[in-house]
Amino acid sequence: TARNRNLSGLMAEVLNREIICLLQTLGEVAQETGCHAYAVGGFVRDLLLHIKNLDLDVVIEGDALAYAKKLGKKLGGKVRTHEKFGTAVVKLPDGFKIDIATARLEYYEYPAAMPTVELSSIKLDLYRRDFTINAMAIHLNPDTFGTLVDFFNCQNDLKDRQIRILHNLSFVEDPTRIFRAIRFEQRMGFKIGRHTEKLIKNAVKMELFDRFFGHRFFNELISILSEENPIPAIHRMADLGLLRFLHPTLRIEPKLATILEETRQALAWHRLLYLDEPCRQWLVYLLALMSSLPVREVVVFCERFEVPLRHRQFLGREKLAVTRIAAIMKRAMPETPSGMYHLLKDLSPEGLLHLMGLLKKKGCKKAISLYVTDWRQLKPETDGNDLAEMGYRTGPLYGTILRCLLDARLDGLVHDRASETAFIKEHFSLPDQ
Ligand code: ATP
Structure with a gap:
């Protein structure tokens, strides 16, 4: 009773x-x-x-x-x-x-x-x-x-403060509970019970997971990566030999440990500044975890865990873009703010934070944070109506002028309406009257 x-x-x-x-x-x-x-x-x-x-x-x-x-x-x-x-x-x-x-x-x-x-x-x-x-x-x-x-x-x-299963076949019945055990343990500062931990190790040894993939696992992974600080849980997964079920070559090497920690700091910084800008933390951590894998292995991962198409496309696109940009920035940073702006402008908030987590150099981080806090909001004060008033003929030229103006603004060549007008007159000749 x-x-x-x-x-x-x-x-x-x-x-x-x-x-x-x-x-x-x-x-x-x-x-x-x-x-x-x-x-x-x-x-x-x-x-x-x-x-x-x-x-x-x-x-x-x-x-x-x-x-x-x-x-x-x-x-x-x-x-x-x-x-x-x-x-x-x-x-x-x-x-x-x-x-x-x-x-x-x-x-x-x-x-x-x-x-x-x-x-x-x-x-x-x-x-x-x-x-x-x-x-x-x-x-x-x-x-x-x-x-x-x-x-x-x-x-x-x-x-x-113990996490214990209710019966010995619990993990055989549903191996996703192993992920849940780790999540609760780390979130609440509890400890997985001795017997329960032994059963987890048995389940890992028996490779129970090979039969249990799919979206339920993926959802538990999302839950872990959405915890306030998922890094201890990721380390615990590694200790219990669980990371290889995400991908056979996944290990917490010093390089990955650093990337995870840098990712955490980037996310904390972003949360503090942009409380209302939606940013899916779990995607940033997932990109960080997968940072050493080639894109085709990420595709394999997505198939095994039945990742919904929208997330799959997002992961693939951001991973490719961030890898490309990180390589450029490591080789040679763009020298001007406008160069940096054009490099970063198509990344999502998640992609930007992932990039921040990947790059160690102070200068790189600084440039990305300036992009996030200042540059991406910047707009010229002049608009199409002003150009018409100045006598420019409507057409594709407007786009070109406004783009140049934005670059000039980013690079500090102009700073208000008057200097913008002077800049336009200097670089774009008016049609003959
Ligand atoms: P959280 O605070 O993270 O929401 P929760 O305990 O409410 O924790 P849910 O995932 O919302 O977690 O699940 C609600 C309840 O359903 C759990 O308390 C648990 O009793 C039960 N439950 C969830 N998943 C499983 C599972 N895989 N096997 C058995 N019971 C489960």
Whole structure:
């Protein structure tokens, strides 16, 4: 049986009133529908660690789809159901999302005349989860609201800061859990349990991964590379012999270690300056990890992990462009800002940060950072209307003049409208009157 402990007090301490009210409503709707509702997974784990986690996963013992519809109606939310998986998402008017799933069911056939009984399905549901720290639930129905459901003594592992699987075949069943173990270990400063680590090493030795590629692995890799600082997790993957599953020749050599660290610094710099410019950190780290591989090996990687086409094209294009530019900059940096501008102007934010991670020379980094902070925003003050007023005939010449003007501006040859006008008159003759 589960260890019972009521978490209402803890909830009041960690969560705000709206969330607690919402949890209560979730329980009331369960009562009205004649089923049981539980908050599960990361939400419970984080609550016990006094961390507010707004990813709410709910498991229903009963019909989750009927429950979701009723909940949607009561809260005025939008309901999306996936009949095949018995899951639903309810999106509330304020944007808050609740994931709802049906607990797994298992029937036990008793021998002879005994009836078939339904095993407490929340127990089975929790048993099928990745790690003990993620295998607790909180009962939400009104009469037991806030009761912690912990069948496998998971609280102890949380207290001991241990990542442990629930049964020995866990990694055979789903090897992506190995990536998850490393992610949780590094993020929370926990330790993968001794037995669990042994099972990971066995799985690696058995080359379990050779059969398990595809997008689920890729998604776990994205999650790792999206952690605030994924470098310790990358080193842990290397220690456990996992990098070669990404690519057989991938190793953390001093050169790659430096590139990863420089990449981290470039990303931190960018985050500080451009909070609102979207930059997909995981792509920058993936480019860094793959920096020693030729493009065709990146293509092989993308195929094995079923990387979506848009990412594949992006990775290929940015890798080629950055490799080319890095070679030019190592050989001979452009001498003028305009030369630098034209070299960098087609790179994405991710490509620029990848380039910064690759180049060691201070001068190179400085030039890229100036491009990001100043040069790429620069525009001449003169525009097409001004050129018409000055008497130039409309046509392709306008493009040429404005491009030259931008270069002149970048290189400091002009700095305001008056000097731009003088520059144009000096270099482009007006048509005969
Ligand atoms: P995060 O804070 O990173 O979102 P999380 O624990 O919420 O952590 P999710 O990936 O959102 O992680 O998964 C939600 C829950 O689903 C987990 O807590 C875990 O119980 C379960 N789960 C996810 N992936 C697996 C898996 N591969 N095998 C078993 N259970 C899993």
